[in-house]
Amino acid sequence: xxxxxxxxxxxxxxxVYSIIALGYTMVYGIAKMLNFAHGxxxxxxGFVIFTVMSTWGLSPVLAVILAIIVCTVLxxxxxxxxxxxxxxxxxxxxxxxxxxxxxxxxxxxxxxxxANIKSFTSVFSIxxxxxxxxxxxxxxxxxxTIVSCIVIMIGLTLFVNRSKTGRAMIAxxxxxxxxxxxxxxxxxxxxxxxxIGSALAAIASVLQFxxxxxxxxxxxxxxxxxAFIAAVFGGIGSIPGAMIGGILLGVIEILGRRYISMELSxxxxxxxxIIVLLVKPTGILGKKYHEKV
Amino acid sequence: xTETWRKFSKSTRINTITVGIIILIYVLCQIMISAGMMSYLxxxxxxxxxxxxxxxxxxxxxVGILGELSLGHAGFMxxxxxxxxxxxxxxxxxxxxxxxxxxLAIIIGAVSAAVFGxxxxxxxxxxxxxxxxxxxxxxxxIVKNVINALHIGFDSRGFxxxxxxxxxxxxxxxxxxxxxxxxxxxxxxDSTFTIGVxxxxxxxxxxxxxxxxxSGRAIMAIRDNRIAAESVxxxxxxxxxxxxxxxxxxAGVAGVxxxxxxxxxxxxxxxxxxxxxxxxxVVLGGxxxxxxxxxxxxxxxxxxxxxxxxxxxxxLIYAVVLIVMMIFNWSPACINWRKEHSIKGAVCRLTKKIxxxxxEA
Numbered sequence: 001x002x003x004x005x006x007x008x009x010x011x012x013x014x015x016v017y018s019i020i021a022l023g024y025t026m027v028y029g030i031a032k033m034l035n036f037a038h039g040x041x042x043x044x045x046g047f048v049i050f051t052v053m054s055t056w057g058l059s060p061v062l063a064v065i066l067a068i069i070v071c072t073v074l075x076x077x078x079x080x081x082x083x084x085x086x087x088x089x090x091x092x093x094x095x096x097x098x099x100x101x102x103x104x105x106x107x108x109x110x111x112x113x114x115a116n117i118k119s120f121t122s123v124f125s126i127x128x129x130x131x132x133x134x135x136x137x138x139x140x141x142x143x144x145t146i147v148s149c150i151v152i153m154i155g156l157t158l159f160v161n162r163s164k165t166g167r168a169m170i171a172x173x174x175x176x177x178x179x180x181x182x183x184x185x186x187x188x189x190x191x192x193x194x195x196i197g198s199a200l201a202a203i204a205s206v207l208q209f210x211x212x213x214x215x216x217x218x219x220x221x222x223x224x225x226x227a228f229i230a231a232v233f234g235g236i237g238s239i240p241g242a243m244i245g246g247i248l249l250g251v252i253e254i255l256g257r258r259y260i261s262m263e264l265s266x267x268x269x270x271x272x273x274i275i276v277l278l279v280k281p282t283g284i285l286g287k288k289y290h291e292k293v
Numbered sequence: 294x295t296e297t298w299r300k301f302s303k304s305t306r307i308n309t310i311t312v313g314i315i316i317l318i319y320v321l322c323q324i325m326i327s328a329g330m331m332s333y334l335x336x337x338x339x340x341x342x343x344x345x346x347x348x349x350x351x352x353x354x355x356v357g358i359l360g361e362l363s364l365g366h367a368g369f370m371x372x373x374x375x376x377x378x379x380x381x382x383x384x385x386x387x388x389x390x391x392x393x394x395x396x397l398a399i400i401i402g403a404v405s406a407a408v409f410g411x412x413x414x415x416x417x418x419x420x421x422x423x424x425x426x427x428x429x430x431x432x433x434x435i436v437k438n439v440i441n442a443l444h445i446g447f448d449s450r451g452f453x454x455x456x457x458x459x460x461x462x463x464x465x466x467x468x469x470x471x472x473x474x475x476x477x478x479x480x481x482x483d484s485t486f487t488i489g490v491x492x493x494x495x496x497x498x499x500x501x502x503x504x505x506x507x508s509g510r511a512i513m514a515i516r517d518n519r520i521a522a523e524s525v526x527x528x529x530x531x532x533x534x535x536x537x538x539x540x541x542x543x544a545g546v547a548g549v550x551x552x553x554x555x556x557x558x559x560x561x562x563x564x565x566x567x568x569x570x571x572x573x574x575v576v577l578g579g580x581x582x583x584x585x586x587x588x589x590x591x592x593x594x595x596x597x598x599x600x601x602x603x604x605x606x607x608x609l610i611y612a613v614v615l616i617v618m619m620i621f622n623w624s625p626a627c628i629n630w631r632k633e634h635s636i637k638g639a640v641c642r643l644t645k646k647i648x649x650x651x652x653e654a
């Protein structure tokens with residue numbers, strides 16, 4: 001029974017990673033850049049909720065909506081100001097710029113909210129689900145997290161494959177120049193991708209910080225990196241890959257933490273990543289690309 | 294004198310001048326220290342210039358010359374730092390001669406970093422580009438986390454290794470060497486500014502000579518076009534591992550210098566933030582430009598210290614400067630603007646205009 005509860009906890013953590021990884025994987029698929037600032041957008045979302053709920057004392061629904069709006073605007077603004085001028089530059093330059101944006105967001109949060117870890121009030125007030133005669137208890141946060149992950153995954157797959165904007169995204173990710181010739185507005189498509197990714201980051205922040213429940217200026221960085229690893233794990237650029245990678249990562253992390261070592265759980269996750277990439281260099285569901293001479 | 298100077302190749306002349314400048318700066322610093330003109334803060338920074346310089350130059354070999362993105366350079370530094378500090382702390386009463394002890398420490402740190410360099414080098418052959426960035430990032434985090442959980446001590450029965458502090462069970466008179474997240478405390482402070490500068494110059498000479506050698510050209514050929522390089526018979530496996538191992542070894546040496554200059558050596562310092570900081574040195578100094586790496590390492594170490602009067606806004610301004618510099622350096626629009634507005638371009642246009650008017654006349 002204990003194993004099952006760990007497993008469920010792992011799936012919860014993995015669902016959060018999946019949602020964050022989606023933002024990474026979509027941006028990578030379309031703009032071919034590692035958006036290192038994505039994790040810090042989660043932190044910003046968390047602080048928006050914290051301010052609205054704990055400082056202003058308003059309702060959680062309003063807090064979540066406001067967080068989604070702020071993160072979306074932030075994501076699009078970052079793309080417009082920092083990444084768009086560098087679209088044709090080397091990937092290394094874009095990477096360093098993204099790191100700069102990440103530093104900027106972290107230090108802004110440090111200035112506004114200070115260095116102390118703040119306790120975060122959970123957004124949800126749902127009674128835990130008790131199964132097997134009270135032996136197995138699943139918290140409300142866990143249920144909401146898993147359900148929203150599934151809903152987002154289905155919604156996003158439908159959106160990308162069925163809608164016109166979604167297909168424009170696929171077109172841009174496959175061949176930017178050909179997409180331009182087909183009348184796709186590349187700048188607009190990339191901006192929309194950033195908007196969706198950042199909105200997902202806001203949702204992830206609700207789920208993540210409600211179950212920890214604490215927040216500080218750097219608390220977005222590590223989930224961001226883990227989610228990025230989840231995206232690579234599943235094959236970067238692939239939406240189902242992000243989900244599989246995220247959940248695997250979450251489960252491995254929680255089981256490693258419980259059964260092997262608290263301090264080594266991160267090392268185990270990273271080691272498995274290296275092994276997976278050695279066997280399958282483009283991730284579990286990654287596309288194989290053939291080099292042309 | 295000028296005759297013999299001219300006989301040298303261009304690269305030899307440039308390298309000699311660079312080494313000369315480093316020595317000149319070193320002598321100036323020593324004069325300032327002995328004259329008491331150097332502040333306490335500055336003296337501390339001098340060591341940082343050395344090991345960050347070595348790190349930046351060695352990472353430039355991977356990023357600039359080999360063309361592979363590495364986000365785990367701090368991991369190699371961490372290995373060098375901890376193995377050598379472990380050795381020095383254990384040997385502090387056995388080998389009394391500082392020179393001998395530190396020389397051995399350097400060798401141990403360099404070799405152990407090199408071993409991991411070979412291992413990661415093999416991985417480099419399998420994965421490429423952004424995937425490699427993640428593998429190296431993961432490597433750095435593994436090293437950090439494992440050392441963070443490691444407890445090693447010794448007593449009359451020999452060494453004891455445990456993952457938890459309580460399980461070590463040292464006998465009376467036993468000593469703790471690596472104490473988990475507290476790291477190694479009290480490594481003998483064997484490394485000095487002079488040693489740092491010597492190794493910085495050595496690193497520069499090694500990398501500069503490598504670039505101008507047959508191996509260096511092979512490595513650059515792999516960077517520019519892997520398939521073409523392979524088809525003219527360059528052994529990709531050999532040269533990729535070679536470049537990665539040299540880079541890792543030098544990072545290990547930087548780790549040895551670092552660990553023998555501080556009182557408390559903690560593994561948490563070697564996270565991906567440090568790897569990224571070294572990468573920033575390389576990118577801002579110019580990818581593939583060794584002298585640029587050293588200059589960037591010095592300037593970017595000084596900058597946060599001189600911005601201290603800004604207090605909390607310091608890192609904020611650092612971030613803004615970083616973003617603006619990257620856009621100014623790399624954005625195609627900015628590159629065009631710089632071309633149009635540079636002094637050189639203005640002079641060119643002026644001479645063209647003059648010759649045009651002359652022709653018309």
